[in-house]
Amino acid sequence: MSEPIVEQHHIPESPGLYAKHQKVYPQEIGGYYRNLKWKVTAAIMAFYFLAPWIRWDRGEGQPDQAILVSMTLRRLYFFDIEIWPQEIYYLTGILVLAAVGLFLATSMAGRVWCGFTCWQTVWTDLFVWVETRLEGDRNKRMKFDKAPWTLDKLGRKTLKQIIWIVFSILTGAGWIFFFNDAPTAAMDMLTGQGTWGLYGFTLLFAGTTYLLAGFAREQVCIYMCPWPRFQGAMFDEHSLIVTYEAWRGEPRGKAKNKEAGNLGDCVDCNLCVNVCPTGVDIREGDQFQCIGCALCVDACNSIMTKLGRPGELITYDSVSNQMARERGDVPKKRLIRKRTVAYTLLLCAVLALMAYGLVNRSELEINVQRDRSPLFVQLSDGQIRNGYTFKLLNMVAEPQTFTLMVDELNGAKMTVIGVAPDPVDQVTLDVGPDTVATYRIFVRAPKESLSSQFKDMEFVLTNSATGQIIEYDSRFAGPDR
Amino acid sequence: MANIERDEVSGTDTTGHEWDGIKELNTPLPNWWLWTFYATILFSIVYWILYPAWPTLSDYTKGVLGYSSRVNLTEDLEARDKARESWTKQFAALPIADIAKDRKLLEFAMAGGKVIFADNCAPCHGSQGSGAPGYPVLADDDWNWGGSLEEIETTIRFGIRSTHDDTRVSEMPVFSDDYLSPTQIAAVADHVLSLSGSGSASAAGAEVYAEECAACHGENGEGGRDFGAPRLTDGIWLYGGTKEALVAQIGNPKHGVMPHWEDRLSDVERKQAAIYVHSLGGGE
Numbered sequence: 044m045s046e047p048i049v050e051q052h053h054i055p056e057s058p059g060l061y062a063k064h065q066k067v068y069p070q071e072i073g074g075y076y077r078n079l080k081w082k083v084t085a086a087i088m089a090f091y092f093l094a095p096w097i098r099w100d101r102g103e104g105q106p107d108q109a110i111l112v113s114m115t116l117r118r119l120y121f122f123d124i125e126i127w128p129q130e131i132y133y134l135t136g137i138l139v140l141a142a143v144g145l146f147l148a149t150s151m152a153g154r155v156w157c158g159f160t161c162w163q164t165v166w167t168d169l170f171v172w173v174e175t176r177l178e179g180d181r182n183k184r185m186k187f188d189k190a191p192w193t194l195d196k197l198g199r200k201t202l203k204q205i206i207w208i209v210f211s212i213l214t215g216a217g218w219i220f221f222f223n224d225a226p227t228a229a230m231d232m233l234t235g236q237g238t239w240g241l242y243g244f245t246l247l248f249a250g251t252t253y254l255l256a257g258f259a260r261e262q263v264c265i266y267m268c269p270w271p272r273f274q275g276a277m278f279d280e281h282s283l284i285v286t287y288e289a290w291r292g293e294p295r296g297k298a299k300n301k302e303a304g305n306l307g308d309c310v311d312c313n314l315c316v317n318v319c320p321t322g323v324d325i326r327e328g329d330q331f332q333c334i335g336c337a338l339c340v341d342a343c344n345s346i347m348t349k350l351g352r353p354g355e356l357i358t359y360d361s362v363s364n365q366m367a368r369e370r371g372d373v374p375k376k377r378l379i380r381k382r383t384v385a386y387t388l389l390l391c392a393v394l395a396l397m398a399y400g401l402v403n404r405s406e407l408e409i410n411v412q413r414d415r416s417p418l419f420v421q422l423s424d425g426q427i428r429n430g431y432t433f434k435l436l437n438m439v440a441e442p443q444t445f446t447l448m449v450d451e452l453n454g455a456k457m458t459v460i461g462v463a464p465d466p467v468d469q470v471t472l473d474v475g476p477d478t479v480a481t482y483r484i485f486v487r488a489p490k491e492s493l494s495s496q497f498k499d500m501e502f503v504l505t506n507s508a509t510g511q512i513i514e515y516d517s518r519f520a521g522p523d524r
Numbered sequence: 525m526a527n528i529e530r531d532e533v534s535g536t537d538t539t540g541h542e543w544d545g546i547k548e549l550n551t552p553l554p555n556w557w558l559w560t561f562y563a564t565i566l567f568s569i570v571y572w573i574l575y576p577a578w579p580t581l582s583d584y585t586k587g588v589l590g591y592s593s594r595v596n597l598t599e600d601l602e603a604r605d606k607a608r609e610s611w612t613k614q615f616a617a618l619p620i621a622d623i624a625k626d627r628k629l630l631e632f633a634m635a636g637g638k639v640i641f642a643d644n645c646a647p648c649h650g651s652q653g654s655g656a657p658g659y660p661v662l663a664d665d666d667w668n669w670g671g672s673l674e675e676i677e678t679t680i681r682f683g684i685r686s687t688h689d690d691t692r693v694s695e696m697p698v699f700s701d702d703y704l705s706p707t708q709i710a711a712v713a714d715h716v717l718s719l720s721g722s723g724s725a726s727a728a729g730a731e732v733y734a735e736e737c738a739a740c741h742g743e744n745g746e747g748g749r750d751f752g753a754p755r756l757t758d759g760i761w762l763y764g765g766t767k768e769a770l771v772a773q774i775g776n777p778k779h780g781v782m783p784h785w786e787d788r789l790s791d792v793e794r795k796q797a798a799i800y801v802h803s804l805g806g807g808e
Binding site: 414420421422423424425428430458464483485 | 624627630650651652653654655661663664665666755757758759760803804805806807
């Protein structure tokens with residue numbers, strides 16, 4: 044027996060797949076883009092918190108909330124538009140519009156959605172604003188976190204959490220109000236009479252708001268959101284994005300040394316990094332963590348103004364323009380490109396399709412279910428009878444009346460439970476405003492009317508008021524032969 | 525555990541077990557695991573105090589919350605009955621024909637009747653009353669005991685040949701056993717078939733029919749509802765419409781049994797069921 048071979052396994056040092064989170068302390072900065080962001084935020088807050096309270100008269104017995112997605116009534120109301128559950132494709136249309144709109148905005152002006160309107164950005168911005176008011180700006184905050192616990196620290200931290208939680212609950216409730224009658228739901232919740240659904244969903248969305256805006260913050264953009272991963276496909280060299288004019292900024296160095304050496308405009312003050320809500324250095328070029336909020340543009344401009352140097356060293360501009368400037372050419376904006384034209388056309392096409400669908404939306408839908416058990420019944424006079432369940436969906440706010448007849452079936456007569464107990468040729472059916480009427484209809488015909496086991500026939504509905512005729516194809520079954 | 529051996533590579537104690545030179549490490553549980561385990565123990569103790577938990581010889585520990593799923597069920601059923609009260613009161617007060625005339629009440633009856641029918645009737649009569657051999661089709665217009673709302677309600681309440689004192693009952697006599705000869709039975713079977721347009725009529729068959737059958741089934745086979753005698757003219761047969769089936773039924777009749785629903789369904793539920801059955805297509 045030979046000696047056993049002892050292998051020396053070498054286990055390489057793992058680089059580690061887990062990176063510990065470094066808290067980002069964004070510094071406050073004023074400027075053009077900061078003002079723009081506040082305006083957009085104000086508009087979003089106004090819509091989010093006020094829109095459910097807009098009233099809209101729809102007549103007796105109808106909800107009077109302008110924007111309401113009602114799960115209990117199974118309706119979606121948007122001012123004068125009312126969508127039934129089976130018309131959910133309008134929602135698909137809105138989602139397609141949102142997607143194409145996002146593509147168009149991104150190909151034109153980069154991640155404007157991410158930087159200015161995404162609720163993750165907007166709510167985080169507000170949460171950080173609260174934090175800054177209570178704990179001070181960046182440097183103060185960093186010291187404050189490291190400092191030992193004192194009564195002052197405890198008080199400020201507690202107050203911050205309370206404000207965050209209250210705002211989160213308001214946010215959660217604000218979401219619920221789009222799905223329930225806002226004044227009723229608010230009163231119910233305030234008086235402790237709300238359903239578990241109201242409280243539960245409010246707390247659920249309050250909880251996600253609190254966690255995502257208070258703690259997860261930029262990690263949502265970097266690790267959770269899929270959008271940064273494929274945004275690159277929407278960009279081209281003409282897309283307006285946050286860029287750094289490396290050609291005149293580099294080599295960077297302290298301001299005093301500018302005259303001494305051959306340095307660029309960048310004084311390496313790091314303010315652009317300090318104000319960044321995701322903690323990136325834009326001077327390293329565009330990167331997926333950059334949400335395009337342009338606060339670094341404000342930061343750099345404030346320094347350049349102080350130093351009396353030309354502004355817009357970090358600027359909202361396209362890559363091709365930067366290259367043109369570097370060459371000394373005249374930069375020009377190119378918003379109309381193949382890509383943007385294609386997205387615009389697609390956007391218009393979907394919009395047109397939806398508008399067409401809404402204008403020509405049918406106000407009545409018929410569903411007929413033929414009984415399968417029993418398939419048919421033989422009556423004592425030898426006739427064959429089939430049963431049908433009729434559902435008339437009246438999508439307008441007025442009652443409608445229809446005359447029902449059977450066509451393409453010789454000698455057919457109908458009985459309708461609760462309406463026509465004795466066999467008749469035609470019958471009048473009512474359907475109330477904005478409801479579904481269900482009728483049990485029996486059609487009988489002599490055996491001779493059937494040449495095979497199944498006979499194609501149709502129901503003909505005539506609107507008594509307008510004379511409009513609707514035909515519905517169905518079948519009539521008899522004995523096997 | 526006299527001499528605990530320490531593994532050199534990992535620095536962990538071994539269990540002292542060894543297989544072919546491989547020693548088992550006595551790796552301690554991760555803390556999160558251990559504390560979760562303690563938490564479950566704590567949870568179970570709290571649970572024992574709050575909820576019913578331990579069986580005793582004749583009873584069980586009730587728990588301080590007094591929770592009982594049986595009580596919950598009773599409360600739920602009471603709440604349900606209370607919620608339905610506005611309907612059920614009207615159902616109890618009104619005769620069944622008036623209920624069927626009111627569209628709102630009819631809707632309530634149909635919704636409840638559908639469920640009651642599926643639970644109680646469908647196993648024999650088929651979904652939507654499609655019937656089966658020996659179990660009448662409830663969707664056609666052929667009724668042995670009557671197809672009005674009141675008659676259907678009575679049939680459901682007392683049953684047919686059931687154990688109830690007021691049950692509907694009828695029995696067709698046995699005609700074999702030397703009472704009628706096979707030839708006579710065959711002839712009368714042919715005659716009965718001819719009433720609905722098949723088979724061949726004969727004088728002998730007609731004679732037997734007039735003597736033995738007409739008393740219950742009527743002179744022309746129109747049937748007799750007072751004693752549940754089926755109509756013989758419509759080509760609808762409970763036990764099959766072939767000559768063989770008829771010969772068998774005349775010679776040694778089968779009689780189905782329908783249980784009574786007086787105890788199992790309430791007055792309101794029976795009204796709902798009757799209205800639903802009436803709506804299956806054959807109601808008179």
